[in-house]
């Protein structure tokens with residue numbers, strides 16, 4: 181006989197309550213209490229994932245949960261905020277199953293533990309539309325690193341490697357270039373698309389030395405343009421310095437047009453930050469101590485025009501669009 185589906189109370193008490201932090205009162209109160217210490221401020225961010233838009237309906241529920249939490253953690257990392265915890269709102273379509281809920285909660289619990297970011301509360305509701313997951317994450321910071329602090333002359337850095345996730349989506353869609361890559365490269369790109377790496381280890385480096393920062397979610401090109409606009413500056417970027425993984429290099433060797441997608445495609449969840457020339461050695465050193473690669477790719481300049489991208493011979497490269505946009 182098929183297992184009876186959880187009632188809303190059972191879903192909350194059996195599936196989600198075991199994940200709850202002390203201040204969440206076992207999901208039995210109206211609201212939660214967030215712990216604060218000393219002179220810290222609370223940093224808040226939210227991100228929603230919609231089935232069919234941000235993930236596929238048959239993606240493993242545990243992976244979907246982990247991605248939903250990680251994209252929020254990436255925003256906290258960019259603001260130099262240590263995670264405190266999160267709220268979860270789940271809108272479930274008519275065909276949800278207990279197994280889906282169990283898989284989702286188990287992935288969520290795994291990452292909540294791994295990133296010390298427990299659940300504090302939330303809401304579950306039915307929806308006639310696609311499954312929707314909304315997470316609001318709270319962090320604590322002693323210095324909020326905004327997007328608007330970059331000044332002319334500041335150096336521009338990115339963490340990790342750029343473009344892997346955008347090409348990983350191409351692999352997931354079975355695009356022709358994927359057939360010409362080795363199995364290891366395909367797996368690496370796919371993994372970067374499915375499971376972002378929030379750069380929380382960079383928090384101390386950003387707090388101590390960054391003039392501006394944001395996470396790269398919609399593509400390096402467009403997100404850099406956003407940061408520059410917020411700061412009222414322009415920039416020169418040397419494309420040859422943008423860090424690419426071996427897998428992305430292999431894909432670009434197979435199909436050179438993929439380079440533009442690597443620079444302007446979404447889902448990197450790396451950190452884009454700026455530092456004054458006098459702080460460059462310190463931020464680089466702090467990132468090295470944190471075990472995260474931080475690569476200088478250019479410099480902010482006076483002016484309000486969009487960033488200029490230069491190729492290896494000093495030629496200007498124009499992209500057809502700078503980033504992913506939902507609308």
Ligand SMILES: [Mg+2]
Nearest residue numbers: 255394395397
């Ligand atoms: Mg962001």
